[in-house]
Amino acid sequence: MTVTPAMITCDTTDATALATWWAEQTGGTITEENEGWYVIVSVPGGPLLAFQKVDEPTPGKNRLHLDVVADDLDAEVERLRGAGAGLVAERGDESFRWVTLTDPAGNEFCVAPRS
Template sequence: MTHHRSRVCYFTIDCDDLDRAVEFWSAALDATEEEVSKASRQVYRRLLLPDSEIRILLQRTDDAKTSKERMHLDLETDDVEAEVRRLEKLGATRYDHQKERGFDFWVLRDPWGNEFCVLQTEYPALLARRRPWPEETPEVRGEV
């Protein structure tokens, strides 16, 4: 038996407009776009997060969203309401305010209907290493 390695390299998000998805998720996550091959660029875009080796892979699809996601992103913050408002300016919408099981967080939807959560601080030492967001967040172009 040989030894092998594996790791999470991508968290993939479906969308129907790659340019707009790059704008939204880059602004939402403070991510930067990485190059992909010219042949792949029509279907995929790749984002580098500022504090993780896991990449966000944006995947173009015309498939309609039909049900709740079974996997999603959780964002932690030291001010849930301020972060939700910042993400709404980028094009996210509030979906479900959870106040059960000792938690208080928001489930949001990105412009393509994909759910993600905004949580209270879970890892304060890691969050403290992130730079604060500017007071004003520019809006992402396009209809929501």
């Protein structure tokens, strides 16, 4: 027997706002809102993303994060930063590079070139 990942869930103090941001960045659609307590985003070609309202954010670095890919790494990082993402670090070397960003709630995610 095996399991299949179906949804990635993120705790946040404002589930609707963070779900809306991720829906805009991924071309996704909010498919379920549950009065702002649990918001689900359907992403084209990807797993569902869910955002669960919690009273306090989880302290420290998140142990699980999203890796997303882009056709033009530099252009996509610029677009995401313009949309409110924060820069953590540019990483890698000439053979493979990626950029670690934060979403508006401070959750880290990485952007890499599509291979």
